[in-house]
Amino acid sequence: MSSNTVQDTLKEEANTTPEEITKKDVKKSWFRWWFANEIPHSVDRYLAGSLLWAMMPILKKLYKDEDELKRVYQRYLVYYNTNATWGGGLVIGILSDMEEKRAKQLHETGDSMISDSIIDTTKEGLMGSLAGIGDSVDTFTVMYTLIAIGLPWALNGNILGALLPWVVFALYQFIIGSTFTQMGNAIGTKAASKVVSGARSKVIIDGLRIIGIFMMGILVANYVDISTPLTWGSGQDQQSIQAMLDSVLPGLIPLSVTLGIYYYFTKKEFNVMKVALIVSIVLGVLAAIGIL
Amino acid sequence: MNFTLSIWQALLIALWIGLVLSRFSVATLQLRFTTLMTALVVGLVMRDVPTALVAGVAIQLALFNVGGAGGSASGEPAFAAAIMVPVVLSGGLNPYQSVVIALPIAVLGSYLYKARFKINTSYMKAADIKAEELDEAGLTREIIVKPLLTSLAIYTVLMLVVLYLGVPLLTLLGESLVQGRLGHVLDVVGRGLAAVGLAAGMVAMGKAKHLPFFFVGYVVAILLPGTSMVTFAILAGAIAFIYILASDADALKSSD
Incomplete structure (x- = not known):
C-alpha cells in the first residue's frame, strides 16, 4: 500500500470518527435549550423543535454519516414536553451521554446496544416524571414564593419588589438547569432516578413546600381584604x-x-x-x- | 391623574408584551405570570411607577396561580396587567376596581397565547424538510427565527391596537362605572378576589399535611405586624429546616 493510500484511509477514518463531547459542548446545548425552550411550542409536537435545536451541535459532532445524521435529527422531531430546568437539563445531559456512547459503538462495531428505541423510551419515560416534579418546585413553589416576597415592596412603590423576584428566579433557573445538565451527562439515567425518587430530593421539595405555604399564610393575613x-x-x-x-x-x-x-x-x-x-x-x- | 397614552407609550408596552408572550428564553417564564414586572414597565413608560406597582399587586393577588404547567394556564396575568395598569394610571379605576376587569382580559389573553402553538405547527412541518436536507440554517429559521418573529409581530401589533384604542375606552367605561354604589361593589369584589388567587397559590404549594404551616404563617403575620417579608421568609426557612431535621433524619442519612 502506498503512503498516499494509507494517508487517504486515515483521513477517511478521521472524518467518520465521532468527536469527543466535552463539558463545553454539553453546556452549550443547555444554553441553546434555555434560549429556545418555548419559542417553537406547537400543538402537536410541543417542545420537540427546541430539543433538536439544543442537541444539533452535539449530534453533528457525533454522527459523521449524513444518512445517519438525518435519521437522528428526525428522531428528535417527535413529541417532546417537559419542565424547562429539571426535565430539560437532565434529559439533555443524559441524551448527550447516550448519543455519544451510541455513536462510538456504531462507528467501532457497526452496531450499538443503545438502539433508537432505547433513546426514545428513555426520553419519553423521563420527560413526564421530571416535568411533574420540576413544575411543582420551580413554577408552583419557588417562583410564587419569590413573587410573594416582592409584593410588599411593590405595594410601597419600591421597584425592587418587581425586579428582585424576576432576576433571582431567572438566575435560579439558569443555574439549576445547568447543574442538572452536567449531572445527567456525568451519571446518566442514575441522575434522574436520584432526582425523582431520591430521599434528599424529597426532603428538599418538602422544605420548599413548607416555606411556600407559610408565606401564603402571611399573604392571606395581610392582603385579603x-x-x-x-x-x-x-x-x-x-x-x-x-x-x-x-x-x-x-x-x-x-x-x-x-x-x-x-x-x-x-x-x-x-x-x-x-x-x-x-x-x-x-x-x-x-x-x-x-x-x- | 388623566394621563394620555401616546402611540409611542403604547408601542413600548406592546413590545414588552410581545417579548414576554413570544417566550424569548426561559427567563420569560416568570414574566408571563408576574404582573409586577409589566406594571413596572408600564409605570416607567407612563411615569408613575408607585401607582403602577400598586395596581400590579392588586391584579397579582387575584391571579396568583392560574396554572401554567405545559402552557395550559387559564389566564395570562402579564397580558391583563399591560391593559389594566394603564387604565388605572389614566384615572379610570382604582387598582382594586381594575381587578374585576383584569380577570376576563386574562382569560382572553390565554386564548391569544395558545394561538401561537397553531401557527408554530406549520413551521415544525417545514423543519421536517430542513432536517431531511441537513440544512442547519434552515432548521434555525424554522425552529427559532420564524416562530419568534411571528409571535413578536402578532402580539406587539395586537397590543398596540388594544392599548391605543382600548385603554381610552376602558378608562371612560371605568369612570362611568365607579360613580355611586357600583364603584363600592367593584372595590369590594377586587379586594376580595385576592382570596381566590391565594387559595389557588395554597393548592400549588402544599399538600394537606403542609396546611398547619399555613396557619403558623397566618398567626405569625397577625402577631408581628410590620415585619418585612424577607424576615418572614427566613423564619419560614428555619421552620422548614427544623421540620426536615426532625422528620427525615433517617432518610437523609440513608441517602448519604
Missing part, C-alpha cells in the same frame, strides 16, 4: 360586627373565605376562573346590599 360595615344594637350600645369578629380572630372573614375556596379547589375542582366568577357575584351582591 373582606370586611363588613354592619353594626349590632343602636344608639350608644351600637357595636361594630367587624370589631367583634376581629376580637375572636383578626381577619376571620378573609381567612374563612380563603379556606372555603381552598377546600373547593382540593375537593371539587381546580378551576380558578369559574371560582373567581362565583366569588365576584357573591361578593358583588353582598356589597350591593350593604353587608360588605
Whole structure:
C-alpha cells in the first residue's frame, strides 16, 4: 500500500470518527435549550423543535454519516414536553451521554446496544416524571414564593419588589438547569432516578413546600381584604360586627373565605376562573346590599 | 391623574408584551405570570411607577396561580396587567376596581397565547424538510427565527391596537362605572378576589399535611405586624429546616 493510500484511509477514518463531547459542548446545548425552550411550542409536537435545536451541535459532532445524521435529527422531531430546568437539563445531559456512547459503538462495531428505541423510551419515560416534579418546585413553589416576597415592596412603590423576584428566579433557573445538565451527562439515567425518587430530593421539595405555604399564610393575613360595615344594637350600645369578629380572630372573614375556596379547589375542582366568577357575584351582591 | 397614552407609550408596552408572550428564553417564564414586572414597565413608560406597582399587586393577588404547567394556564396575568395598569394610571379605576376587569382580559389573553402553538405547527412541518436536507440554517429559521418573529409581530401589533384604542375606552367605561354604589361593589369584589388567587397559590404549594404551616404563617403575620417579608421568609426557612431535621433524619442519612 502506498503512503498516499494509507494517508487517504486515515483521513477517511478521521472524518467518520465521532468527536469527543466535552463539558463545553454539553453546556452549550443547555444554553441553546434555555434560549429556545418555548419559542417553537406547537400543538402537536410541543417542545420537540427546541430539543433538536439544543442537541444539533452535539449530534453533528457525533454522527459523521449524513444518512445517519438525518435519521437522528428526525428522531428528535417527535413529541417532546417537559419542565424547562429539571426535565430539560437532565434529559439533555443524559441524551448527550447516550448519543455519544451510541455513536462510538456504531462507528467501532457497526452496531450499538443503545438502539433508537432505547433513546426514545428513555426520553419519553423521563420527560413526564421530571416535568411533574420540576413544575411543582420551580413554577408552583419557588417562583410564587419569590413573587410573594416582592409584593410588599411593590405595594410601597419600591421597584425592587418587581425586579428582585424576576432576576433571582431567572438566575435560579439558569443555574439549576445547568447543574442538572452536567449531572445527567456525568451519571446518566442514575441522575434522574436520584432526582425523582431520591430521599434528599424529597426532603428538599418538602422544605420548599413548607416555606411556600407559610408565606401564603402571611399573604392571606395581610392582603385579603373582606370586611363588613354592619353594626349590632343602636344608639350608644351600637357595636361594630367587624370589631367583634376581629376580637375572636383578626381577619376571620378573609381567612374563612380563603379556606372555603381552598377546600373547593382540593375537593371539587381546580378551576380558578369559574371560582373567581362565583366569588365576584357573591361578593358583588353582598356589597350591593350593604353587608360588605 | 388623566394621563394620555401616546402611540409611542403604547408601542413600548406592546413590545414588552410581545417579548414576554413570544417566550424569548426561559427567563420569560416568570414574566408571563408576574404582573409586577409589566406594571413596572408600564409605570416607567407612563411615569408613575408607585401607582403602577400598586395596581400590579392588586391584579397579582387575584391571579396568583392560574396554572401554567405545559402552557395550559387559564389566564395570562402579564397580558391583563399591560391593559389594566394603564387604565388605572389614566384615572379610570382604582387598582382594586381594575381587578374585576383584569380577570376576563386574562382569560382572553390565554386564548391569544395558545394561538401561537397553531401557527408554530406549520413551521415544525417545514423543519421536517430542513432536517431531511441537513440544512442547519434552515432548521434555525424554522425552529427559532420564524416562530419568534411571528409571535413578536402578532402580539406587539395586537397590543398596540388594544392599548391605543382600548385603554381610552376602558378608562371612560371605568369612570362611568365607579360613580355611586357600583364603584363600592367593584372595590369590594377586587379586594376580595385576592382570596381566590391565594387559595389557588395554597393548592400549588402544599399538600394537606403542609396546611398547619399555613396557619403558623397566618398567626405569625397577625402577631408581628410590620415585619418585612424577607424576615418572614427566613423564619419560614428555619421552620422548614427544623421540620426536615426532625422528620427525615433517617432518610437523609440513608441517602448519604
